[in-house]
Amino acid sequence: MLTKAIRNYGPHPPKKFSHLMKILIASHTTSSSSTTVDHTELKHFKDLSSSWWDEMGRMKALHSMNKLRIPLVRDGLINVGTVKKEFVGTTKPLQDLQILEVGCGGGILTEPLAKLGSKITGIDVSSELIEQAKQHAAQNLSLTNINYSLESIDDHVKRNAEKYDAVVASEVLEHVTDQKVFLEACVKCLKPKGSIFITTINKTTLSWLGGIVFAEYVLNFVPRGTHDWNKFIAPHITQRVLEDYKCRTRIIHGLCYNFLTNSWSWISDTSINYALHAVKD
Amino acid sequence: MSFNIMFLRKTVNVRNTLNRLPFNLNTNSILKYSINSSNHYDVVIAGGGMVGTTLACTLGKNTKFSDRRILLLESGKKFKWQLKEQYSNRVSALNPSTYNLLDRVGAWKHITDVRYGSVKRMQVWDALSDAMITFNHDELSEMVAYIVENDVLLAAVGKELEQLQNVTTINEAKIKEYQLPKKHEDTSTINMEDGTTYTCNVLLGCDGANSLVRKTMGVHYVSWNYNQKGIVATVKLSEDTENVVAWQRFLPTGPVALLPLTNKLSSLVWSTTTEHAKTLLGLSEEQFVDALNEAIWKTHQQNSMVTEAMKTFNKCLDFIQLPSSAVRQLPPSISGVEPGSRAAFPLGFGHASNYITKGVALVGDAAHRVHPLAGQGVNLGFGDVNTLDRILGEAIYSGSSLGSLNYLKQYESERQQHNVPTMLAIDGLHKLYNTEFTPVVILRSLGLQFTHALNPLKKAIIQHAAQ
Numbered sequence: 055m056l057t058k059a060i061r062n063y064g065p066h067p068p069k070k071f072s073h074l075m076k077i078l079i080a081s082h083t084t085s086s087s088s089t090t091v092d093h094t095e096l097k098h099f100k101d102l103s104s105s106w107w108d109e110m111g112r113m114k115a116l117h118s119m120n121k122l123r124i125p126l127v128r129d130g131l132i133n134v135g136t137v138k139k140e141f142v143g144t145t146k147p148l149q150d151l152q153i154l155e156v157g158c159g160g161g162i163l164t165e166p167l168a169k170l171g172s173k174i175t176g177i178d179v180s181s182e183l184i185e186q187a188k189q190h191a192a193q194n195l196s197l198t199n200i201n202y203s204l205e206s207i208d209d210h211v212k213r214n215a216e217k218y219d220a221v222v223a224s225e226v227l228e229h230v231t232d233q234k235v236f237l238e239a240c241v242k243c244l245k246p247k248g249s250i251f252i253t254t255i256n257k258t259t260l261s262w263l264g265g266i267v268f269a270e271y272v273l274n275f276v277p278r279g280t281h282d283w284n285k286f287i288a289p290h291i292t293q294r295v296l297e298d299y300k301c302r303t304r305i306i307h308g309l310c311y312n313f314l315t316n317s318w319s320w321i322s323d324t325s326i327n328y329a330l331h332a333v334k335d
Numbered sequence: 336m337s338f339n340i341m342f343l344r345k346t347v348n349v350r351n352t353l354n355r356l357p358f359n360l361n362t363n364s365i366l367k368y369s370i371n372s373s374n375h376y377d378v379v380i381a382g383g384g385m386v387g388t389t390l391a392c393t394l395g396k397n398t399k400f401s402d403r404r405i406l407l408l409e410s411g412k413k414f415k416w417q418l419k420e421q422y423s424n425r426v427s428a429l430n431p432s433t434y435n436l437l438d439r440v441g442a443w444k445h446i447t448d449v450r451y452g453s454v455k456r457m458q459v460w461d462a463l464s465d466a467m468i469t470f471n472h473d474e475l476s477e478m479v480a481y482i483v484e485n486d487v488l489l490a491a492v493g494k495e496l497e498q499l500q501n502v503t504t505i506n507e508a509k510i511k512e513y514q515l516p517k518k519h520e521d522t523s524t525i526n527m528e529d530g531t532t533y534t535c536n537v538l539l540g541c542d543g544a545n546s547l548v549r550k551t552m553g554v555h556y557v558s559w560n561y562n563q564k565g566i567v568a569t570v571k572l573s574e575d576t577e578n579v580v581a582w583q584r585f586l587p588t589g590p591v592a593l594l595p596l597t598n599k600l601s602s603l604v605w606s607t608t609t610e611h612a613k614t615l616l617g618l619s620e621e622q623f624v625d626a627l628n629e630a631i632w633k634t635h636q637q638n639s640m641v642t643e644a645m646k647t648f649n650k651c652l653d654f655i656q657l658p659s660s661a662v663r664q665l666p667p668s669i670s671g672v673e674p675g676s677r678a679a680f681p682l683g684f685g686h687a688s689n690y691i692t693k694g695v696a697l698v699g700d701a702a703h704r705v706h707p708l709a710g711q712g713v714n715l716g717f718g719d720v721n722t723l724d725r726i727l728g729e730a731i732y733s734g735s736s737l738g739s740l741n742y743l744k745q746y747e748s749e750r751q752q753h754n755v756p757t758m759l760a761i762d763g764l765h766k767l768y769n770t771e772f773t774p775v776v777i778l779r780s781l782g783l784q785f786t787h788a789l790n791p792l793k794k795a796i797i798q799h800a801a802q
């Protein structure tokens with residue numbers, strides 16, 4: 055079971071999360087004056103900023119995850135009929151659709167969704183990440199359909215209720231303190247019949263062993279305290295919360311990461327990572 | 336704020352230090368310029384041989400590429416094809432999967448309009464024993480192979496290519512050098528001798544066995560020469576027959592193969608030692624025909640041990656009711672050679688241990704080169720085209736950049752899973768048959784005979800070859 059945990063989980067996602075964490079830590083506290091600069095943290099941060107868009111760099115697991123999460127969103131929207139028939143199979147299947155990506159980071163998932171034609175808004179609470187995302191998108195002059203914004207979902211929802219055809223929250227749910235409030239705000243942003251897509255980590259012994267015990271304590275490749283197992287959320291809980299906000303789950307898939315080949319695959323077992331697609335009534 | 340990101344342990348203030356950080360995100364002005372300029376293409380294909388031209392046509396017809404720009408650079412002159420009565424000496428045996436690809440891109444109908452030979456049966460036998468294997472098309476649902484002149488194929492694909500708006504072809508292109516994308520770059524640059532510069536998101540090297548793209552990538556390349564030459568020629572059959580069998584006989588010097596073109600003509604691929612090839616090219620036409628008939632027909636002195644072993648083995652096969660060599664068909668005899676059709680090509684083996692690096696992929700002979708004994712060379716390249724077309728289409732449909740390693744890697748691993756076993760098998764066959772050492776002759780003969788007897792194994796072999 056332990057070896058399975060390592061095999062399935064691999065060291066990369068936690069590592070990436072730890073760096074993501076540091077950035078989030080950093081930026082969240084920019085408004086507070088009583089902080090000190092930790093130089094080791096800064097070094098990590100520098101490394102990270104240069105490698106965010108390096109497919110084989112620190113964020114490689116997020117890059118390779120696109121091979122699953124883009125089809126999840128694209129085909130999910132096709133299957134529920136949100137994508138107009140005439141756009142299916144074209145190079146811009148998501149044209150005319152309004153998408154919100156919550157926790158967009160440097161834009162690894164945002165840019166491909168934009169290239170598929172959607173009008174996409176990416177929000178994040180880290181000013182550094184939003185800055186990186188903007189700078190990277192600016193390199194490609196054809197990417198005029200992205201709007202990055204530095205704000206939290208609970209601020210965003212105030213002016214954007216029922217605006218989006220889809221909300222995507224990939225690898226963020228496991229970091230938020232109040233998942234109910236987070237999901238409620240996400241759902242509020244959706245139009246009726248809109249889709250919410252989530253990828254996150256399950257709350258199981260296996261994810262505790264793989265993601266925390268092994269990654270942070272045995273192998274030590276993630277600083278202790280990066281992940282808080284209490285924040286991991288089981289698929290049936292996510293599903294129930296969504297149900298409370300009138301969203302019906304269509305699909306739950308497990309994801310399996312092979313860190314040797316840096317590739318993800320769909321599996322039926324949701325005990326470590328999972329992806330979910332729900333539709334608002 | 337009710338939604339908090341979890342990071343309660345350590346806090347850092349970086350705002351003040353931000354502008355001192357060496358961000359590697361500076362907008363690249365060259366990149367911006369080139370993406371706008373008309374010299375930027377989504378795809379550049381270097382090399383317009385059979386593989387490169389077919390790749391350009393296949394991608395051009397892929398609906399995912401409808402709003403993309405593809406550039407094909409070929410060093411040769413613009414190919415003007417005219418039907419000649421005389422068959423070309425350069426032909427390829429195309430497997431069913433290549434046929435499907437050519438049919439899909441609309442090129443096969445042009446080939447049908449011109450001419451091709453059909454192979455319904457293949458007979459392979461060993462000169463040093465009676466061991467034989469046949470592949471019949473009724474053991475399969477389809478034709479074993481089609482024999483098409485390389486020029487006819489190029490013209491057919493070219494005809495479709497011409498009609499595509501999204502593909503530009505430049506002939507007599509003189510490429511000086513490539514600059515492949517570095518860590519934080521997304522585009523390759525192609526510098527031409529005349530000072531023109533092209534940039535692209537993905538560079539596809541279809542520039543043959545001496546690929547400059549491959550050399551620039553610096554990938555490890557395993558290669559050797561067989562110290563053999565392939566003699567090609569168009570030969571006349573003594574009698575009109577329903578010419579639908581591909582013949583291949585393993586001689587101690589290398590395999591000799593006849594591929595059907597018409598009821599009167601076959602195409603010859605005769606692999607032999609470099610010295611012998613030189614002699615064969617120097618012979619008069621009559622002498623050459625005699626030498627060829629001898630190669631196909633001559634009974635080599637069979638080692639008595641080999642003969643005994645084969646007899647015993649065939650009895651065993653009969654006993655367990657598997658077919659022995661009862662249905663042997665006799666090969667044709669040759670009456671002449673088309674004037675001027677004789678030529679020799681060096682034969683070698685080569686394989687790039689990586690087909691891809693960031694933003695670059697090798698396709699066809701640039702990635703792999705095999706001995707022509709199994710007629711697989713160009714089919715492996717067409718297989719690459721098929722896979723690359725599907726995977727690049729997926730990349731676009733997923734909003735990914737075309738040079739993304741995550742997609743190119745998939746191409747590499749899928750193709751290597753097919754190509755490497757095929758290439759090793761071909762090389763293994765070559766080595767297996769390049770000896771007169773008795774124990775090896777016995778083993779290979781029993782092996783061939785046994786494979787022949789075992790239908791499922793035969794089917795497995797031919798299915799792999801057909802893919």
Ligand SMILES: Cc1cc2nc3c(=O)[nH]c(=O)nc-3n(C[C@H](O)[C@H](O)[C@H](O)COP(=O)(O)OP(=O)(O)OC[C@H]3O[C@@H](n4cnc5c(N)ncnc54)[C@H](O)[C@@H]3O)c2cc1C
Binds near residue numbers: 384428680
């Ligand atoms: C004797 C013999 C018999 C064969 N018989 C068969 C057979 O029966 N069946 C089979 O499947 N295969 C056979 N093959 C193999 C087959 O011919 C090759 O696999 C096939 O030609 C490879 O095609 P390609 O397009 O990859 O490479 P090539 O045909 O080598 O094409 C490369 C192209 O790139 C161009 N080029 C190269 N460098 C540059 C540059 N720097 N700039 C621009 N353009 C460039 C060249 O002009 C050329 O057009 C045989 C080979 C030999 C030698």
